[in-house]
Amino acid sequence: MNINISYFLEEQGWSYCWLYANRDWYKIVITHSFNDPIIECIDALIELMRGDKTSSFNWHGEPGGVRIIIDEISTQQNYVWLKVVEFNEDYLFHTKELITQNKEAVMEFQIAKIQLVRMFYYEFKKISELMKDKYFALNRKHEFPFKHFLEFETIALEYMN
Template structure:
């Protein structure tokens, strides 16, 4: 596991119920494909980040693809409470099936403030783009504004 100050991500809300998330971890790049058909991947991401900022010791969410997907498990470091271990796994199970044969895609430790800042500004970018009619046209209803306002509270306080 690496201590990643050299972490970033790009979250792209695509038209018609899809997203892509590109993870940058030092010299590694991982591209995750996300379907919105089976849940609210953006809402899950925002709510998990907000829960960490509120003091949660662990959060987990799944981003489904068709088939397969990625599980994010984020656990607070018990000795250094300002850090979390992020583990992203990939699996081939379809939605509704038992998730088996997970393979670790990435595992790293990062400050909660670093992680949450990256998530916040990617979501802020997406919310701003949805204000453009041409961008919003085929993405209507894909953004959880109420959950985003709760995350935004930590950055505007």
């Protein structure tokens, strides 16, 4: 399995997430203006850890964004397909509908559910530790959902053990 996820909490309401799979990189530029992207991801992962077969969340850019869709593989219940589908600005400003049906994924890969949880957990744990540094935290004070992360951490650590 050659998969990697890297999440960077930028200053002033932005984040970046790089996905690497199948020898291909995909960079997601994320704004915090419409929702909290870390909470969106955490909530989706909690749903999966609690037994949901599918989960999804949106990470908005300006304009457009991506929908991350995570589906359990019915023949391998410990594995999921992660799909990244782009949407355009019409979702926010015109139709209010997310058009992802019949759109090809810009990236997709199969991964063990526990590995997906581990990867995101340690990315968010890294940020929570970096936030202890006053210079790192200076322009990111309100950008990391500590309370939500602590709830996720409790559930994830139990799930991973």
